[in-house]
Amino acid sequence: MRVVIGSKNPAKIKAIETIFSQYKAEFIVMDIPSGVAEQPFSDAETIKGAVNRAADALYSGEGQIGIGLEGGVEKTENGLFLCNWGALVEKDEPPIIAGGARILLPEEVADRLVKGEELGPVMDDYAKKQNIRHNEGAIGVFTNGQINRADMFTHVAKLLLGQYEYRHVKRR
């Protein structure tokens, strides 16, 4: 099984490799653009980014499976939630989609995003650290490390693989 991952972010790669290594999988890692804003601002836009990346990864990497993982935020009446979405695309099938855990962002961080900044650099500045998006992620910072970005994407990867299995088992 040739699995093409549409990102070079280590937190994303780790999650996919951990879960998909249950199969004899060959992993190809490619930096694929999401085709949406650098900072997606709704679930719909974030899903679109994940699906775009998965479809482009499948095509560009000539795999059996293309995977896209995308982070964004969703405005609600309770404030701005961190959201993450994953997509798995295979040839001639509709995309499989799964969402990750979500938490509310502190107002101080949310305000900066609303003003047009990106979460990655805002988090580094806020937490006085470097490259949080490649490591624990915002979710790791705000959950005191209980769930880091790779953990969160590992759950998304399981949701994707499980639905893929269900699709193929069901048709036997």
Ligand SMILES: O=P(O)(O)OP(=O)(O)OP(=O)(O)OC[C@H]1O[C@@H](n2cnc3c(O)ncnc32)[C@H](O)[C@@H]1O
């Ligand atoms: O290389 P890619 O795959 O693009 O990885 P990325 O870290 O940029 O991640 P996304 O494009 O999926 O995320 C969209 C934006 O939100 C930021 N972001 C998302 N989740 C984050 C997190 O948990 N911690 C820090 N920044 C995050 C990210 O830096 C981007 O500005």
Ligand SMILES: [Mg+2]
């Ligand atoms: Mg990005």
